[in-house]
Structure formats: structure tokens, C-alpha cells
Amino acid sequence: MTTSMNHQVEDQMLLISEYYPGIYTQLVTEQGEAKPRRRRKKNKGEASSSCVRKRKLSAEQVNLLELNFGSEHKLESERKDKLASELGLDPRQVAVWFQNRRARWKNKMMEEEYSKLKTEHDSTVLEKCRLETEVHLSLS
């Protein structure tokens, strides 16, 4: 737990734009023309037919994954294979875990950035009000 806390602090010290330079522009398509994504078909194949249910990763597996994510958010294939064999997982699972983890991290960073901007905005509005009152008083 303490290590993941350290990673959280490290995370906060990095600017989100360093990792995702196009983070904001990616949200809006060019000309605002959003192409509707096609719906994913349900996988009637492997998972359901072979009764392989989605299972949660163990705490140890998650710990090791978090540790790796803390040191590097991107996953090269060599590292992916190594991690997968260490954890007894499919390399695909490791890749998916990293994808999802990056998405969660990005959301967290966005939330932090939003609340930071909101605080700045609020204090600016307050200052504007203060200055307006000051001008008002000096004119009357």
C-alpha cells in the first residue's frame, strides 16, 4: 500500500500533457463530425462456450502490475511477456490491464486538473468582484 501511495505522489508530479500531449484535442473530432462507432458484438465464442468466466486478478498480481505501472506506463512486448510469465497470466491480459490502468490514471489526472482549474477560476471571479466593488466605491 505504501508503495502505491508513493506512486500516486509520483503520478501527481507529472504533467498529464507529458504523457498525453493531445489529451484535450483528442476529445473533439475535426470539424466536430463524430463518426458513430459500431456496437461491439457480444462474444459468443471462446468465453461463453468454454465456460471461461472473467476472473479478478489476485492481490499479488495486481500489486506487481501496479509496481510495474509505477515505473513505466507504457509496456514493451518484451516486458509484457516477462510480466505475464511472472504472474502466470496471458500476455494479452497484461496488455489489457495496462490499457485499463492508463485510462484510470488519465481520468484521475483530468479530475485533478479540473479541480485545480476550478479553484483558479473561482478565485479569479472573487478577485474580479473585489476590484469591481473597489472601482464602484472610488467613483461614488
Add this chain to the structure above:
DNA sequence: TTGTGTTTTACGACCTC
């Protein structure tokens, strides 16, 4: 219990390099 909201795992579609 069970209904409901949230989180986690997984994947398809699309994008970028």
C-alpha cells in the same frame, strides 16, 4: 435478499507511428 451503483476485466473499432 435484492435492487442499484461502481469498479474491474475484456474486447471491437479506430488511430498513430
Add this chain to the structure above:
DNA sequence: GAGGTCGTAAAACACAA
């Protein structure tokens, strides 16, 4: 073509009523 993001399905989990 490999590996990324995005959006979403569905299982797993938490928890109030």
C-alpha cells in the same frame, strides 16, 4: 502491423433499503 486510445459490455463487488 503492433500497440495505442476510446467506448462499452458484462462480471464482480459494495452497500443501502
